[in-house]
Amino acid sequence: MREQxxxxxxxxxxxxxxxxVVLCNAKTTNAQGNMSTASGxxxxxxxxxxxxxxxxxxxxxxxxxxxxxxxNAMEQAAFHIHAHLDIFINGVHFIVPxxxxxxxACFYWLHTHDESGIIHIExxxxxxxxxxxxxxxxxxxxxxxxxxxxxxxxxxxxxVYVNGTQQSSKINDRDIxxxxxxxxxIVYGTPPSTIPKSYTFAEGL
Numbered sequence: 001m002r003e004q005x006x007x008x009x010x011x012x013x014x015x016x017x018x019x020x021v022v023l024c025n026a027k028t029t030n031a032q033g034n035m036s037t038a039s040g041x042x043x044x045x046x047x048x049x050x051x052x053x054x055x056x057x058x059x060x061x062x063x064x065x066x067x068x069x070x071x072n073a074m075e076q077a078a079f080h081i082h083a084h085l086d087i088f089i090n091g092v093h094f095i096v097p098x099x100x101x102x103x104x105a106c107f108y109w110l111h112t113h114d115e116s117g118i119i120h121i122e123x124x125x126x127x128x129x130x131x132x133x134x135x136x137x138x139x140x141x142x143x144x145x146x147x148x149x150x151x152x153x154x155x156x157x158x159x160v161y162v163n164g165t166q167q168s169s170k171i172n173d174r175d176i177x178x179x180x181x182x183x184x185x186i187v188y189g190t191p192p193s194t195i196p197k198s199y200t201f202a203e204g205l
Contacts (some may be wrong), residue, residue: 067133071106072124079123081180084199085134086117089150090189101137110134110178118205121178131160131184132174144173147188156189164197 065071087094101111109123110133121129135142145152152158160167162176163183176184183199 065108066137069109069129069133069137070124071101071103071108073106075107075120076109076122076124079121079126081121081178082201082205083119083121083178083180083182083184084117084201085119085131086183086185086196087147088185088187088192089148090156091192093192100134108137110137117199118201119178129178130174131176131178132172134178135174142174142186144169147186150188152188159187159191161185161187161195164195 085096087096095115096112096117098112098114101108102113107122109121110129111120111122112118113120119134123129132142140148142148145158147158150156150158160173160176161184167173167176178184181199181201183196185196187195
């Protein structure tokens with residue numbers, strides 16, 4: 001009888017030990033799983049944060065783009081004005097191309113949509129933009145002494161007019177600021193019969 005009792009007690013002790021070991025292993029596994037999940041979540045969150053920061057740096061200028069002018073996936077509206085550009089080469093009107101400053105991925109803060117000559121200034125902040133910056137985005141030569149491949153000389157002067165007023169030769173034409181509804185005319189060589197003083201913008205522009 002004693003032997004049977006001893007056997008039962010021993011068996012119960014062994015079963016209790018086994019159950020304790022199983023429960024301990026289960027807790028350890030769950031804890032490791034939770035740590036892995038938390039770590040993975042933190043890593044994912046960190047990657048998302050880093051990616052977002054990189055995107056902001058790329059799209060908001062911050063030393064990127066052309067002349068520190070950003071290029072965003074969507075057009076900006078915080079600062080939104082329009083100016084108009086006419087170019088005359090020996091009396092012939094030169095058509096300003098469409099989609100200057102528009103790539104397959106983004107819109108520069110200075111760009112054109114069509115061949116009307118309207119320059120769209122659309123930026124996420126209020127700041128000055130210049131005629132020279134527009135030509136840089138266009139990737140065309142422009143200075144007081146040259147436009148495109150045409151170099152100014154005694155017989156072929158290069159003049160810039162803003163709202164019909166000829167600009168002084170003492171200023172840097174590249175630094176001419178773009179203001180809302182400015183009419184800018186660049187004239188190389190023989191001038192046209194009339195220098196435009198204004199441009200009729202469509203309603204809403």
